[in-house]
Amino acid sequence: MKRIGIDLGGTFIKAGITDENNDIIFKGEAPTGLPCPPETVADNIAGLIKNLVADAGLTIDDIESIGMGSPGTVDSDRGVVEYANNLGFRDVHFSDMLRERIGRPIYIGNDANVAAYGEYIKCGEKYDSFVFVTLGTGVGSGIIIDGKIYTGFNFAGAELGHVVIQKDGYPCTCGRKGCWESYSSTNALIRMCRDEMRKDKSSALRRLCEGDESRLTGKIVFAAVAEGDNAAKAALKTFIDYLACGIANVINIFQPEALCIGGGISAERDLLIEPLKKAVEAETYGNCARRTEIRAAKLLNNAGIVGAAALGGIYK
Amino acid sequence: MKRIGIDLGGTFIKAGITDENNDIIFKGEAPTGLPCPPETVADNIAGLIKNLVADAGLTIDDIESIGMGSPGTVDSDRGVVEYANNLGFRDVHFSDMLRERIGRPIYIGNDANVAAYGEYIKCGEKYDSFVFVTLGTGVGSGIIIDGKIYTGFNFAGAELGHVVIQKDGYPCTCGRKGCWESYSSTNALIRMCRDEMRKDKSSALRRLCEGDESRLTGKIVFAAVAEGDNAAKAALKTFIDYLACGIANVINIFQPEALCIGGGISAERDLLIEPLKKAVEAETYGNCARRTEIRAAKLLNNAGIVGAAALGGIYK
Numbered sequence: 001m002k003r004i005g006i007d008l009g010g011t012f013i014k015a016g017i018t019d020e021n022n023d024i025i026f027k028g029e030a031p032t033g034l035p036c037p038p039e040t041v042a043d044n045i046a047g048l049i050k051n052l053v054a055d056a057g058l059t060i061d062d063i064e065s066i067g068m069g070s071p072g073t074v075d076s077d078r079g080v081v082e083y084a085n086n087l088g089f090r091d092v093h094f095s096d097m098l099r100e101r102i103g104r105p106i107y108i109g110n111d112a113n114v115a116a117y118g119e120y121i122k123c124g125e126k127y128d129s130f131v132f133v134t135l136g137t138g139v140g141s142g143i144i145i146d147g148k149i150y151t152g153f154n155f156a157g158a159e160l161g162h163v164v165i166q167k168d169g170y171p172c173t174c175g176r177k178g179c180w181e182s183y184s185s186t187n188a189l190i191r192m193c194r195d196e197m198r199k200d201k202s203s204a205l206r207r208l209c210e211g212d213e214s215r216l217t218g219k220i221v222f223a224a225v226a227e228g229d230n231a232a233k234a235a236l237k238t239f240i241d242y243l244a245c246g247i248a249n250v251i252n253i254f255q256p257e258a259l260c261i262g263g264g265i266s267a268e269r270d271l272l273i274e275p276l277k278k279a280v281e282a283e284t285y286g287n288c289a290r291r292t293e294i295r296a297a298k299l300l301n302n303a304g305i306v307g308a309a310a311l312g313g314i315y316k
Numbered sequence: 317m318k319r320i321g322i323d324l325g326g327t328f329i330k331a332g333i334t335d336e337n338n339d340i341i342f343k344g345e346a347p348t349g350l351p352c353p354p355e356t357v358a359d360n361i362a363g364l365i366k367n368l369v370a371d372a373g374l375t376i377d378d379i380e381s382i383g384m385g386s387p388g389t390v391d392s393d394r395g396v397v398e399y400a401n402n403l404g405f406r407d408v409h410f411s412d413m414l415r416e417r418i419g420r421p422i423y424i425g426n427d428a429n430v431a432a433y434g435e436y437i438k439c440g441e442k443y444d445s446f447v448f449v450t451l452g453t454g455v456g457s458g459i460i461i462d463g464k465i466y467t468g469f470n471f472a473g474a475e476l477g478h479v480v481i482q483k484d485g486y487p488c489t490c491g492r493k494g495c496w497e498s499y500s501s502t503n504a505l506i507r508m509c510r511d512e513m514r515k516d517k518s519s520a521l522r523r524l525c526e527g528d529e530s531r532l533t534g535k536i537v538f539a540a541v542a543e544g545d546n547a548a549k550a551a552l553k554t555f556i557d558y559l560a561c562g563i564a565n566v567i568n569i570f571q572p573e574a575l576c577i578g579g580g581i582s583a584e585r586d587l588l589i590e591p592l593k594k595a596v597e598a599e600t601y602g603n604c605a606r607r608t609e610i611r612a613a614k615l616l617n618n619a620g621i622v623g624a625a626a627l628g629g630i631y632k
Contacts, residue, residue, distance in 0.1 A: 073604070082605070127469070128469050129468060129469050145461065145466070150461070151571070152445060152570055152571025152572060152573075153443070153444050153445050153571060153572065153573035153606065153608075154571050154604050154605070154606040154607070155571075156571045156604045157568070157569060157570050157571030157572075158569070158571075159568040159569065160568075160569060162568045163479065163565040163568060163569060164481055164561050164564070164565055165480055165481065165483050166482065166483045167481050167482045167485075167558065167561055169483075175601060176564070176599060242483065245480050245483055248480070248492070249479040249480055252473070252475040252476075252478040252479060253473060253474070253475065253476060253479060253569065254468055254473050255467070255468025255469060255470050255471075255472045255473030255474075256468060256469065256473075257468075257469035283492060285491060288389070288470050288472045289398070289470070290469065290470040291470070292469075
């Protein structure tokens with residue numbers, strides 16, 4: 001039996017059909033269509049699902065269940081997107097709307113939590129506690145305890161990126177100051193790099209971003225580090241220092257059996273993941289014989305689809 | 317049927333017999349006897365239990381189970397104190413040792429987690445998620461999720477006091493810098509007060525501690541605030557500011573249905589708990605219709621005994 005996973009974003013809806021092994025066997029995407037009413041988004045999702053099923057040579061009856069990750073606060077019990085700032089939605093009964101349009105069981109959850117569940121599933125569901133942290137324009141996170149997604153009583157929890165690690169520090173988009181997100185997102189890495197570039201006029205970064213610092217990306221930073229550029233190396237050192245601080249915090253809170261790091265830059269094993277592991281170990285010395293396994297994500301951009309499709313398995 | 321709860325400390329062993337309502341009906345204590353081998357501590361605990369039962373006019377067969385909270389990392393599954401720095405113990409099989417001596421079922425857990433469970437029980441076990449934070453010489457904590465004590469896979473989790481909130485800040489006893497504990501323990505309040513006293517030679521604090529700042533206590537600080545002393549008020553304002561930052565962090569992570577604050581100073585409802593609630597609300601503005609209930613502890617020093625006694629109920 002197959003399942004479908006939907007990753008609802010502000011610009012695109014991504015969808016995939018997964019098999020018994022939670023592998024994606026067919027993928028597709030469509031524009032979200034914003035700004036528009038939620039009904040239109042539901043129409044667009046339903047249209048994408050119908051096309052996907054047809055293109056895969058299946059019928060909707062071959063699909064056991066459909067899961068969706070949405071930005072914002074999602075009440076998984078009622079199937080409601082309570083509040084999603086970047087979709088402009090409040091109290092949208094997506095489960096009902098999609099069930100009407102598609103006629104299959106629908107499960108929804110917050111996108112970061114669903115992506116965490118995808119990585120958890122792909123790691124073999126073998127960990128009794130699993131924390132996923134994804135480094136992108138922000139710091140997203142999801143927590144799996146005893147095979148269940150932890151969201152808190154009001155579905156708004158697991159926001160590890162909005163833990164202040166530097167009181168009165170750099171302003172965060174959430175309104176607080178000094179959140180982990182403000183120091184450990186790729187945006188923060190780029191900011192740190194820009195600061196170093198300004199101090200070091202001879203940095204290779206200038207050439208790599210063609211003299212325009214607004215063109216700096218995570219990729220360029222790692223390219224510069226790889227060629228030994230001092231400014232980029234200094235920025236990455238600062239970045240890893242803050243990232244390790246936040247990871248050590250997460251370990252002291254959860255002592256999860258595994259902590260998985262995702263986001264595009266998590267592919268940088270030698271330059272990011274390995275030095276990070278060492279820095280975290282230095283911050284979590286102590287008397288734990290058994291230590292959290294720190295690992296890089298496997299699924300990257302597919303985690304949302306795989307996790308969403310697998311939601312049907314939680315409620316089975 | 318009655319149960320016994322033991323609160324094992326570095327100096328004293330406290331014990332209580334609880335009834336069906338988890339109320340303590342009889343209490344006693346004995347010296348821990350350190351420094352001595354774990355066997356001697358087990359003898360002392362067993363002796364205390366025997367005396368307590370006899371003094372209450374009961375026999376050991378009236379006791380359904382015995383629970384104990386111990387400092388350090390406690391493997392509740394195996395009944396082993398893995399590491400307790402302030403007892404000087406490593407890998408002590410306390411459950412086996414006590415079962416041999418007393419012949420009743422024994423359950424053990426970390427003392428802060430067990431105290432959290434006591435407060436949870438006394439709040440009616442009605443919360444699906446419950447975080448307990450106790451402000452004493454350190455910042456202790458325990459997390460109850462779905463009626464179970466959360467400890468992480470290696471029993472060393474739930475250390476909310478050792479979340480860095482001020483990177484590279486005040487040194488913590490754990491070896492990190494800027495832990496929440498370094499800003500929100502009563503020791504931190506006293507330190508903040510001492511700093512203010514030095515700036516303000518006319519502070520009433522000088523009189524209240526008889527000119528000897530080493531005599532400052534939490535009680536004295538609140539007495540000075542109550543009489544309107546500016547230095548004490550300034551210190552308390554700083555203290556609440558950091559405390560609210562840490563509490564807001566905990567809410568962003570767990571969104572617990574209730575967050576309970578314990579420790580001696582939690583009795584200061586008007587001067588501490590109420591202003592704290594306002595400060596936390598300001599830090600957690602956002603779009604959650606349902607917000608964590610912040611409440612002061614009910615049991616204070618008895619939480620450890622009540623929670624330990626109730627451990628038998630978790631495993632029933």
